[in-house]
Amino acid sequence: MAQPFRAKILPSAETLIDSALRKAAKKTGMKKTTREKERVRVLTFYGEIGRKLASAHDSLPRINKMHDFQKELAELTIGLADLRRVLAHFRKSRKIIAKLKKETIYKLENTTANNEIRRISREFLGRAISVVKKLDRSIRLYNEYVRKLREIPDVRYDIPTLIIAGYPNVGKTTLLKTLTGSKPKIAAYPFTTTKLNLGYMEKNAMELQVIDTPGLLDRKLSERSNVERKSVLALKHLANAIVFIIDPTLTSGYSIDEQERLLKEIKKQFAVPILVVISKVDIASEEEIKKASEVAKKLGLECILNSSKTLKERLWNLTTESANYLRN
Numbered sequence: 001m002a003q004p005f006r007a008k009i010l011p012s013a014e015t016l017i018d019s020a021l022r023k024a025a026k027k028t029g030m031k032k033t034t035r036e037k038e039r040v041r042v043l044t045f046y047g048e049i050g051r052k053l054a055s056a057h058d059s060l061p062r063i064n065k066m067h068d069f070q071k072e073l074a075e076l077t078i079g080l081a082d083l084r085r086v087l088a089h090f091r092k093s094r095k096i097i098a099k100l101k102k103e104t105i106y107k108l109e110n111t112t113a114n115n116e117i118r119r120i121s122r123e124f125l126g127r128a129i130s131v132v133k134k135l136d137r138s139i140r141l142y143n144e145y146v147r148k149l150r151e152i153p154d155v156r157y158d159i160p161t162l163i164i165a166g167y168p169n170v171g172k173t174t175l176l177k178t179l180t181g182s183k184p185k186i187a188a189y190p191f192t193t194t195k196l197n198l199g200y201m202e203k204n205a206m207e208l209q210v211i212d213t214p215g216l217l218d219r220k221l222s223e224r225s226n227v228e229r230k231s232v233l234a235l236k237h238l239a240n241a242i243v244f245i246i247d248p249t250l251t252s253g254y255s256i257d258e259q260e261r262l263l264k265e266i267k268k269q270f271a272v273p274i275l276v277v278i279s280k281v282d283i284a285s286e287e288e289i290k291k292a293s294e295v296a297k298k299l300g301l302e303c304i305l306n307s308s309k310t311l312k313e314r315l316w317n318l319t320t321e322s323a324n325y326l327r328n
């Protein structure tokens with residue numbers, strides 16, 4: 001399963017070099033002969049640089065193992081080709097230094113004069129340091145990418161997911177609370193000023209993720225900028241089902257026609273089952289509820305009142321069945 005982004009930040013090339021040189025110098029103190037000293041200096045310097053670069057690299061999830069949702073947002077935020085280029089630069093540099101190290105160790109084994117041994121060791125450090133110095137730009141880019149990748153919301157990819165859509169003020173967060181009870185976990189969402197609210201339902205040791213998307217699926221996509229639209233559409237990689245809330249009263253400030261238009265758009269963009277929930281039925285007139293349910297009917301969608309006792313069960317079944325269907 002794809003891991004959330006907790007990748008490590010790397011120190012600058014200069015700091016990397018300084019700390020590797022310092023560690024290497026310290027180790028030489030424990031050795032007696034010049035050859036042993038220089039050998040341990042070379043091996044320690046090589047080891048330190050290699051370890052730091054490898055641990056940064058390994059702390060990133062493999063690009064081809066990322067979940068499509070992560071991949072799409074990563075593509076938008078940093079560009080995966082750019083990330084691949086930086087990682088390739090790290091790998092290549094490690095290889096070069098490894099090769100230099102191998103040659104140097106061989107030379108050290110076959111040299112007896114102390115001044116020659118020191119010269120060989122200095123030559124290695126000079127060349128290896130210049131390889132690391134050339135990594136400076138890549139390290140800065142890598143760190144910038146990692147900071148951006150950390151903004152990708154830390155959601156679960158291993159359980160079915162239900163996404164809540166609907167205009168502002170229609171009752172999305174209220175539904176999330178009804179379904180999941182507990183206080184939602186909040187995650188930032190790239191390219192938008194809003195945050196996802198994440199809640200979890202549980203039944204028979206199974207879990208279901210419910211995501212409230214304030215500010216995301218509450219406006220026509222055509223009114224959004226290109227990246228913003230793409231970042232919203234990345235949600236489709238996460239959704240197994242959608243619950244679309246229609247507020248039949250005018251308290252949220254959106255007419256039934258406006259709500260129908262948004263629903264139509266979401267239906268077009270998301271190829272998953274959609275259930276319409278009519279909210280605020282306690283204050284809506286029969287006429288208003290009827291109008292809202294006709295919208296669902298017209299679009300061939302099932303609809304349910306938010307007061308219904310079977311609401312939870314219906315949403316659970318819709319989402320888990322859809323997830324099973326997609327998995328099989």
Ligand SMILES: Nc1nc2c(ncn2[C@@H]2O[C@H](COP(=O)(O)OP(=O)(O)OP(=O)(O)O)[C@@H](O)[C@H]2O)c(=O)[nH]1
Nearest residue numbers: 167168169170171172173174214279280281282283
């Ligand atoms: N009477 C009544 N009020 C409701 C119901 N559901 C939500 N509300 C009220 O409607 C208002 C908006 O509800 P929220 O759940 O915050 O709506 P939202 O869609 O999350 O709003 P945004 O986060 O701004 O997009 C709040 O004042 C709620 O108390 C309902 O079933 N009946």
Ligand SMILES: [Mg+2]
Nearest residue numbers: 172173174214
């Ligand atoms: Mg809300």
